Amino acid sequence: MKKHCLVWLLCLGLSACTGIGQQELGPATELKRFPLDSLDGVQATTGVSFDAEVSSDGKGALRVDATEALTVPLFEVTDVEIENAMLIYQASMQSENLDGQAYLEMWVRLPGAGESFSRGLDRPLTGTMSWIEVTTPFLLQPGQKPDLIRLNLVVKGKGRVWIDDVRLLRRSLPGS
Numbered sequence: 069m070k071k072h073c074l075v076w077l078l079c080l081g082l083s084a085c086t087g088i089g090q091q092e093l094g095p096a097t098e099l100k101r102f103p104l105d106s107l108d109g110v111q112a113t114t115g116v117s118f119d120a121e122v123s124s125d126g127k128g129a130l131r132v133d134a135t136e137a138l139t140v141p142l143f144e145v146t147d148v149e150i151e152n153a154m155l156i157y158q159a160s161m162q163s164e165n166l167d168g169q170a171y172l173e174m175w176v177r178l179p180g181a182g183e184s185f186s187r188g189l190d191r192p193l194t195g196t197m198s199w200i201e202v203t204t205p206f207l208l209q210p211g212q213k214p215d216l217i218r219l220n221l222v223v224k225g226k227g228r229v230w231i232d233d234v235r236l237l238r239r240s241l242p243g244s
C-alpha cells in the first residue's frame with residue numbers, strides 16, 4: 069500500500085516535476101471509446117445498472133447506487149499501442165445525494181514494472197452535481213508500453229453516481 073501511495077503522489081506531482089502543462093500537450097487522439105449505451109463489456113457484475121432515462125449522451129448511462137464505499141471495474145484495455153505520451157482516461161459523470169466522493173481510477177500495467185494508478189482526485193464529484201467531464205492522466209515515458217489498462221469508477225461513500233461516454237485518449241508530449 070505504501071508503494072502505491074508513493075506512485076500516486078508521483079502521478080499527482082507529474083505536471084509540476086516535468087513542467088508539462090495541459091496546454092503544451094498535443095491534440096487528443098481517441099484510442100478507445102465506450103459509449104455506455106448498454107452494459108456491454110462492463111466488468112462489474114454487481115452494484116451497477118443501466119439507466120436508459122438519465123445520460124449525458126441521450127442514450128443511457130451506467131448508474132451506481134452505493135450503500136457503502138466501492139470500486140466499480142468498468143473496462144479493461146489490452147490492445148492499444150502507446151508510449152512516450154500522456155494517456156488520459158476521460159468520462160462524463162453526475163451524482164445525486166452522494167455522501168462522499170466519486171472519481172475515476174486508471175490502473176496501468178507495464179511489463180516488468182507491475183501496475184500503477186492515476187486517480188481523478190483533483191476534481192471529485194460530491195453531493196448532487198449535474199454532468200461534468202472528468203479526466204485522469206498517466207505519463208508514459210519512451211519504452212513504457214502498457215499491456216493492460218484498467219478503467220474503474222471509485223465511489224467513496226453512499227449515494228447515486230452515473231458515468232457515461234468513457235474515452236481513452238492519447239496526447240503527445242512536447243517535442244515528441
Ligand SMILES: [Ca+2]
Binds near residue numbers: 103105123124126233
Ligand atoms: Ca451512453
